[in-house]
Amino acid sequence: xxRHRATGGVGSPAGEEAPRTTMSRTRVIKRILAFGAVLVAAxxxxxxxxxxxxxxxxxxxxxxxxxxxxxxxxxxxxxxxxFAATLPILAWRAGDRDASLVIAPRVGWIVIDPKTLESxxxxxxxxxxxxxxxxxxxxxxxxxxxxxxxxxxxxxxFTWMRRLADYDYWDLDRHNLAPSPPGxxxxxxxxxxKLSAWAKLRLARGLHDGDPATAIRExxxxxxxxxxxxxxxxxxxxxxxxxxxxKVRERAVSLQRGAGDLGKPxxxxxxxxxxxxxxxxxxxxxxxxxxAYDGDWGEIAVGRCAALAWTMGMALPERPFLLDSYRAExxxxxxLLAASPECRLPRLRKLWAQPDFPDIVASLEGTSWPMRAxxxxxxxxxxxFGEMLVxxxxxxxxxNYHDGDASDAGPPVHQ
Numbered sequence: 183x184x185r186h187r188a189t190g191g192v193g194s195p196a197g198e199e200a201p202r203t204t205m206s207r208t209r210v211i212k213r214i215l216a217f218g219a220v221l222v223a224a225x226x227x228x229x230x231x232x233x234x235x236x237x238x239x240x241x242x243x244x245x246x247x248x249x250x251x252x253x254x255x256x257x258x259x260x261x262x263x264x265f266a267a268t269l270p271i272l273a274w275r276a277g278d279r280d281a282s283l284v285i286a287p288r289v290g291w292i293v294i295d296p297k298t299l300e301s302x303x304x305x306x307x308x309x310x311x312x313x314x315x316x317x318x319x320x321x322x323x324x325x326x327x328x329x330x331x332x333x334x335x336x337x338x339x340f341t342w343m344r345r346l347a348d349y350d351y352w353d354l355d356r357h358n359l360a361p362s363p364p365g366x367x368x369x370x371x372x373x374x375x376k377l378s379a380w381a382k383l384r385l386a387r388g389l390h391d392g393d394p395a396t397a398i399r400e401x402x403x404x405x406x407x408x409x410x411x412x413x414x415x416x417x418x419x420x421x422x423x424x425x426x427x428x429k430v431r432e433r434a435v436s437l438q439r440g441a442g443d444l445g446k447p448x449x450x451x452x453x454x455x456x457x458x459x460x461x462x463x464x465x466x467x468x469x470x471x472x473x474a475y476d477g478d479w480g481e482i483a484v485g486r487c488a489a490l491a492w493t494m495g496m497a498l499p500e501r502p503f504l505l506d507s508y509r510a511e512x513x514x515x516x517x518l519l520a521a522s523p524e525c526r527l528p529r530l531r532k533l534w535a536q537p538d539f540p541d542i543v544a545s546l547e548g549t550s551w552p553m554r555a556x557x558x559x560x561x562x563x564x565x566x567f568g569e570m571l572v573x574x575x576x577x578x579x580x581x582n583y584h585d586g587d588a589s590d591a592g593p594p595v596h597q
Contacts, residue, residue, distance in 0.1 A: 248576055249472065252465050255583040259466075260478055262459035265452070267483035271406045271424075274524060281349035281407050282356040283310060284342055289377045290314040291358070291370035306357070313339075320379045327382040328433060332390055335383050343384055346403035351410035355528060374419045380404070381423045385430045394434040395444050398427045402445070412487040412527060417460055421484075425453050458582035460485040465579040467493040467518055469500075469511050469572055476514075479521060487525035490518060494530055496575045503568025506561065 266272050287310040293299045303311060315338075323330055358369040381401045388397020401423055408420020428447040435444070463485030466475055479486070494515055505512060519525070519534065 247578075248465065248468060248470065251578070251580040251583075252471065252475065255462065255580045256475060256478075258583055259459055259462045259580075260481060262455045263463075263481050263483050266456055266459060267481070269456075271402055272409055272483055275350040275410075277350035279348060279350045280356055281346060281352045282354070282358075283307070284345060284349065285352055285377075285404075285407065286357050286372065287311070287313045288315060288342065288380065290373045292373055293370050313342075315376045315379055317376075320376055323379050323382055328386055328389065328429065330383070330386050332387070335387050338383065340384050340387070340400075343380075343400040343404065346400060346407060349407060351526075352407040353526060354411050354413055354416070355526075371413070372416060374416065377404075377408070378419060378423070381426060385426060389430055389433060389437075389439065392439055394430050394439065398430055398445055401427050409484065412491050412525060414460060414464065414485065414488040414492055417485065417488055418457060421453060421456050421460065424448055424456075454582070456484055458580075460488070461581075462579050462583065463489040464492050464577075467515070468576065469493060469497045469504075469508065469515060470576075471514075473514050476518070476521075479518060486522060487527065490515075490522060490525055491527055491530060494519065494527075494534060496572075498530075498533055500568045500571050503564050503571070507565045508568075 287303075287306055291299060291302070303314075319334060322334060354372065355369060381404055384401055385394070385397050388394045405420040405423040405427075408423070409417050411417060411420075425448070427445075431444045431447050433439075463482050465471060466479065466482065467489040482489070497512065497515060501512065516534065519527070519531065
């Protein structure tokens with residue numbers, strides 16, 4: 183009997199104690215699990231604090247770097263912009279003659295869905311169809327484009343370039359593909375490789391035919407219209423056509439080929455000054471840029487409208503996250519827009535005037551529902567999330583001003 187009590191055998195009083203032992207083990211397991219949950223929660227909290235600190239440090243660091251660069255290079259930037267204001271090619275025109283239906287069908291658009299592009303082409307007026315430069319031809323134009331085979335331009339109609347001087351601007355919103363999804367800020371971008379190819383072929387043909395002066399004038403008009411598009415990338419390509427025209431000037435003089443006024447070439451380094459000023463203009467319209475520089479806003483001759491398009495296009499989707507904590511910054515951007523009546527920006531102006539764009543849930547498409555809930559209902563997290571987006575969008579707009587070197591002009595890089 184004592185053995186049965188000791189072992190809790192069946193039919194003995196000791197068997198009644200077994201459930202108590204099992205219940206005791208259950209309580210122990212529950213306590214272990216509860217303790218583990220506390221440890222996991224503590225670890226998660228520590229991780230959140232670490233991530234929060236890292237993001238906040240990155241955001242604050244980005245803002246400090248932007249402010250320091252703006253203060254350091256603002257004077258050099260203004261000198262570049264004042265130089266740009268002296269160039270007739272960048273003079274603003276008050277007319278309303280839009281070149282979009284002349285240029286766009288000949289350069290095409292960069293799109294993901296080919297069906298969308300085909301629908302656009304079918305919707306063009308009949309006399310504007312089939313004018314786009316062939317992609318296969320574009321690939322045949324190499325670095326030695328001045329000596330390109332004349333067979334490449336056989337059958338091409340360059341007469342449209344004669345009319346470019348009659349137009350005041352090129353509006354990318356007109357005769358463009360509809361933004362997708364509806365209400366989105368941007369439409370498609372023009373095929374800049376084809377645009378540059380048109381310019382190279384026109385210059386090469388002008389030199390070949392003994393009339394480089396006419397070709398130079400026409401390509402410079404194309405460059406001028408590019409600078410009116412209010413899109414930084416297109417303006418940059420337009421400015422890059424100016425050194426191409428200068429190459430033809432040099433070749434025409436050395437070969438003593440062609441008569442007529444070849445125009446005045448840019449001095450060495452002038453193109454780089456224009457290019458770096460174009461990108462640095464964006465820094466003056468950043469959401470977190472200081473209003474202390476607003477007095478010089480009107481002196482920006484190249485890139486002012488494009489800077490607004492870039493920065494306000496970034497700030498609009500971030501507005502639901504930041505409007506409460508960045509209200510003064512958003513009002514500042516609104517004042518810059520109001521101070522720029524020459525900037526068309528129709529879609530941006532319309533969306534900027536809306537009270538809330540876009541809905542905060544729509545802004546978080548693709549984000550997990552717990553994250554959406556936290557960002558929506560926890561203001562501090564919402565603000566930090568918005569600041570993170572701002573920091574990601576900020577770039578080293580003054581890259582080409584570092585050490586006073588404008589010779590390596592190129593697009594900015596993320597910090």
